[in-house]
Amino acid sequence: MNDNEIGNYDYIFKILLLGDSSVGKTCFLLRYSDDTFTENHISTIGLDYRFKLVNLENDKKVKLQIWDTAGQDRFRAITKNYYKGAHGIILMYDVTNISTFNNIKSWVTQIRENTTEKIKIVLVGNKIDEEELRKISSDEGQKLAAEYDLKFFEASAKKNLRVTDVFSYITEEMNSQNIKKEAQENGDRKKNKTNNVIVSDVKTKSKKTECCKGGN
Numbered sequence: 001m002n003d004n005e006i007g008n009y010d011y012i013f014k015i016l017l018l019g020d021s022s023v024g025k026t027c028f029l030l031r032y033s034d035d036t037f038t039e040n041h042i043s044t045i046g047l048d049y050r051f052k053l054v055n056l057e058n059d060k061k062v063k064l065q066i067w068d069t070a071g072q073d074r075f076r077a078i079t080k081n082y083y084k085g086a087h088g089i090i091l092m093y094d095v096t097n098i099s100t101f102n103n104i105k106s107w108v109t110q111i112r113e114n115t116t117e118k119i120k121i122v123l124v125g126n127k128i129d130e131e132e133l134r135k136i137s138s139d140e141g142q143k144l145a146a147e148y149d150l151k152f153f154e155a156s157a158k159k160n161l162r163v164t165d166v167f168s169y170i171t172e173e174m175n176s177q178n179i180k181k182e183a184q185e186n187g188d189r190k191k192n193k194t195n196n197v198i199v200s201d202v203k204t205k206s207k208k209t210e211c212c213k214g215g216n
Contacts, residue, residue, distance in 0.1 A: 009053060009063040013174045014085050015167075016067045018107055019092035020100040024126040027157040028092065029068050032167050037158055054171055062171060083114035087177075088121070088170045095125045095141070095154065096133040108148050120173040122151045124166055129156040 017025040026048070030036050033050040052064040067082055091107055093100040104123070111121065123145040125136060138154055145152035151169060155162040 031157040
């Protein structure tokens with residue numbers, strides 16, 4: 001979906017999806033943006049993005065520009081370039097994979113090195129539909145979120161559990177912050193352009209994988 005297809009809006013909010021490879025970022029995004037899910041999905045290499053138009057309680061319309069980032073170490077340098085201008089971050093781990101949970105600390109460090117205190121961050125434990133394979137309890141996730149003063153959700157893209165809740169929460173939080181002027185300026189700038197969004201000079205490539213199998 002491009003700028004011309006998204007319709008009229010008042011603000012643009014940029015959201016990044018971060019976390020290790022195969023935690024389910026792509027499936028989480030596609031569940032929210034397109035209400036689709038597939039067991040065998042495409043692993044993001046570099047960056048990809050989707051748009052979503054959201055109506056707020058104050059009758060304002062927000063265009064969410066949601067960036068899906070690769071989790072592999074070799075792509076983190078590319079990811080860093082896209083922290084600029086971000087208003088919110090959804091940081092994700094897989095409740096069935098303890099290494100993705102343990103790596104949240106390094107992700108938080110990177111986020112804080114590349115963003116300001118204004119940015120809104122939500123911690124999400126994904127794949128709760130695979131309860132029999134769970135390695136990280138809800139209490140452990142909540143404790144980690146509290147350590148970094150983050151809002152915490154558990155969710156499943158496969159079962160469509162709390163996906164919309166996550167995006168609704170972070171959108172309302174961004175809207176309540178004093179970032180609306182910047183977001184509105186971004187919106188006005190985009191409306192004055194006739195071309196589609198340009199993703200710098202980074203080409204998005206993909207390969208088939210089973211990253212979404214089991215509730216990504």
